[in-house]
Structures are given as structure tokens and as C-alpha cells.
Amino acid sequence: MVIVMKPHxxxxxxxxxxxxLEEKEKVxxxxxxxxxxxxxxxxxxxxHLDIHMLEMEPSVERVMRVQEPYKKANxxxxxxxxxxxxxxxxxxxxNFAVIAGPCxxxxxxxxxxxxxxxxxxxxxxxxxxxxxxxxxxxAFQGMGLDGLALLEEARAATGLPxxxxxxxxxxxxxxxxxxxxxxxxxxxMQNFDLLKEVGKMSKPILLKRGLSNTYEEWIMSAExxxxxxxxxxxxxxxxxxxxxxxxxxxLDVSAIPAVKRMSHLPIIxxxxxxxxxxxxxxxxxxxxxxxxxxxxxIEVHNDPLHAKCDGPQSLTPEKFDALMExxxxxxxxATKNGVKYREMYF
Ligand code: PEP
Ligand code: MN
Numbered sequence: 204m205v206i207v208m209k210p211h212x213x214x215x216x217x218x219x220x221x222x223x224l225e226e227k228e229k230v231x232x233x234x235x236x237x238x239x240x241x242x243x244x245x246x247x248x249x250x251h252l253d254i255h256m257l258e259m260e261p262s263v264e265r266v267m268r269v270q271e272p273y274k275k276a277n278x279x280x281x282x283x284x285x286x287x288x289x290x291x292x293x294x295x296x297x298n299f300a301v302i303a304g305p306c307x308x309x310x311x312x313x314x315x316x317x318x319x320x321x322x323x324x325x326x327x328x329x330x331x332x333x334x335x336x337x338x339x340x341x342a343f344q345g346m347g348l349d350g351l352a353l354l355e356e357a358r359a360a361t362g363l364p365x366x367x368x369x370x371x372x373x374x375x376x377x378x379x380x381x382x383x384x385x386x387x388x389x390x391x392m393q394n395f396d397l398l399k400e401v402g403k404m405s406k407p408i409l410l411k412r413g414l415s416n417t418y419e420e421w422i423m424s425a426e427x428x429x430x431x432x433x434x435x436x437x438x439x440x441x442x443x444x445x446x447x448x449x450x451x452x453x454l455d456v457s458a459i460p461a462v463k464r465m466s467h468l469p470i471i472x473x474x475x476x477x478x479x480x481x482x483x484x485x486x487x488x489x490x491x492x493x494x495x496x497x498x499x500x501i502e503v504h505n506d507p508l509h510a511k512c513d514g515p516q517s518l519t520p521e522k523f524d525a526l527m528e529x530x531x532x533x534x535x536x537a538t539k540n541g542v543k544y545r546e547m548y549f
Pocket of ligand 2: 512
């Protein structure tokens with residue numbers, strides 16, 4: 204961290220601030236005196252220091268970080284890709300996997316039928332919301348624990364591990380026992396109490412990017428989970444808010460190479476929530492794979508017209524099957540060109 208002092212600050216004041224930082228913050232401070240201006244270089248662990256608090260010192264002009272505030276998630280301290288094992292399905296480090304299923308669990312018939320279909324098409328994990336974060340309190344809120352039980356039935360029927368969203372710390376214990384990959388939704392990406400709790404879980408976490416969050420904020424949320432002891436985090440780009448209203452969100456393809464350079468964690472893409480339109484899922488999925496994504500999460504419904512949630516962006520099992528053919532050849536192509544991607548991340 205570098206502190207630029209205001210022009211013509213006295214040497215006494217510079218020494219006072221340097222000593223204060225060394226004693227209180229346990230960092231070593233080097234002083235460089237230029238013409239009319241001095242800078243302090245802080246070395247050591249500065250992750251706990253608040254830039255804005257330091258800038259409140261009357262003699263300080265500006266404070267800059269030279270190191271990222273995330274450590275456990277940082278590619279610099281962990282150059283090799285992390286591979287997250289989800290109940291025997293590896294994701295990351297060249298292991299590509301597709302998660303598919305309905306937005307919400309609606310009935311046993313629905314979820315088991317969709318699970319069988321997506322498995323036959325090559326999906327490795329089953330998704331399905333039991334607890335739904337809805338904008339309107341009057342909209343379908345999900346089947347709750349009954350929905351979770353149906354997901355377990357679909358897993359028993361197909362062998363597919365299950366992925367579902369956790370919205371409240373009060374269900375951590377149940378999810379720890381029953382769920383294979385615990386999803387933290389976009390709206391809860393910065394629910395720090397929830398992040399701390401899932402940091403104590405042993406199950407891997409799928410952390411979706413918040414609606415309007417930067418890469419650094421997103422990785423800092425992963426850092427919360429990892430700092431709690433759970434290092435099995437998969438990031439998910441699901442589109443962000445922009446001025447464009449044609450699509451539900453705007454898929455940020457740049458997030459894939461950028462986040463891979465910043466972090467060793469796997470990153471998958473959700474083209475369904477990015478587009479909000481079923482016919483756009485395929486091109487966005489192709490773009491994600493070409494950019495180096497480690498997987499996809501796709502909404503599939505056996506009757507999208509009557510879906511209780513997100514029907515317009517859901518693929519029918521037939522459309523999903525056709526997509527999976529293309530996914531396979533695109534992954535082969537991206538793998539063939541993989542060396543180039545790896546070089547980019549360092
Ligand atoms: C979902 O996966 O159904 C969902 C609600 O996603 P997001 O949190 O990305 O909006
Ligand atoms: Mn959905």
C-alpha cells in the first residue's frame with residue numbers, strides 16, 4: 204500500500220504517521236521524500252487497513268493499494284487452477300461440466316422427468332430451486348423443504364448430484380446433509396452473515412455474481428467463504444445490470460478471462476438468467492465456452508409455457524439435447540486452443 208502525503212507536510216508529521224502505522228497496524232513503513240512531496244510505502248499484511256479511514260488523516264493526500272485485498276482466492280498465491288469436486292464431478296482445471304434443470308422444483312413428476320432427460324443429454328448435475336428469491340412477495344416462493352425432498356428423489360432416480368439455492372443461514376444444517384452443491388444467489392452475494400455461515404460448511408459453494416457487482420467485490424465474497432474454512436467455491440457469471448432492457452441482464456463475457464487471471468477458482472456461466480430468452484441461451488453458451496468457462500448452468504423445463512418461474516428463458520428437453528451436441532464440439536475446440544488461455548492467466 205502506498206500513502207501519498209499532502210505537499211509540504213512537515214517531517215515530524217510524516218514520522219508521526221509512520222510510527223503510528225508501524226505500532227498500531229504491524230506493518231513496516233518506508234519513507235521516500237521527493238520535491239515538495241513524500242510517500243509512505245507500507246509492507247506486510249495490509250488487508251485489514253481501510254483506505255478511506257487513512258484518507259481521513261489531514262496530512263494524507265491519497266492512498267493506493269498495490270496488492271489485491273483477497274489472498275486465499277488470489278491466483279498469485281495459488282497459480283494452479285482449483286478443481287472443485289462436487290460429489291465425484293470435477294469442475295475447473297480443464298474439467299468442464301453442465302448443470303441443468305428447472306428454475307424451480309414444482310412436482311415430483313416435473314423434476315424427475317427433467318432430471319432423466321438432462322442426464323440422457325449429458326448434464327452432470329441437476330439444478331432446481333426449492334427456496335426462490337422472488338422480486339414480488341406475491342410470486343411463487345418455491346416449495347421449500349418439500350422441494351428439497353423432491354430433488355433428493357430425482358437424485359435417487361438418476362444418480363445426478365443436486366444443486367439448489369440456500370437463502371437463509373437457518374437451513375445450513377439441512378443443506379449440509381442433503382445438498383451436493385450449495386448455490387448462493389445473485390441477490391445474496393453480499394449477504395455477509397450468510398457467506399460466513401457457508402464458510403463453515405463442508406459442501407462446495409456455487410457463488411453467483413451480484414446484479415451490479417465488480418469482479419473484486421465478487422472475489423471478496425468468495426474470500427469470505429474461504430476465510431471461514433471452505434475453499435471449494437465455484438464462481439458463476441449470470442449477467443449484470445446495464446442500460447440495455449432487451450435482455451434480462453447483459454452477459455459479461457469479459458468476466459471469464461478477467462476472473463481467471465485474478466483467481467484460481469473455477470468459473471461457470473449461466474446464460475439463462477443472463478438472456479432471459481430461451482433462444483439466446485445457445486449463442487451465449489457458445490461464447491462462454493469459447494472464452495474459457497469451466498461449465499454452464501442452464502434452465503430446462505418440460506413445459507416452459509406453464510412454468511411457475513422463468514419459463515421464457517427455459518429450454519425444453521429437446522432444445523437442451525440439441526444444445527448439448529454443440530456444447531461438446533465447442534468444448535473440444537476450446538480445449539484444443541487451451542494453451543493460449545492458460546498463458547493469458549499469468
Ligand atoms: C436461479 O438460479 O434460479 C436464480 C435465481 O439465479 P440468480 O441468483 O442468478 O438470479
Ligand atoms: Mn431462474
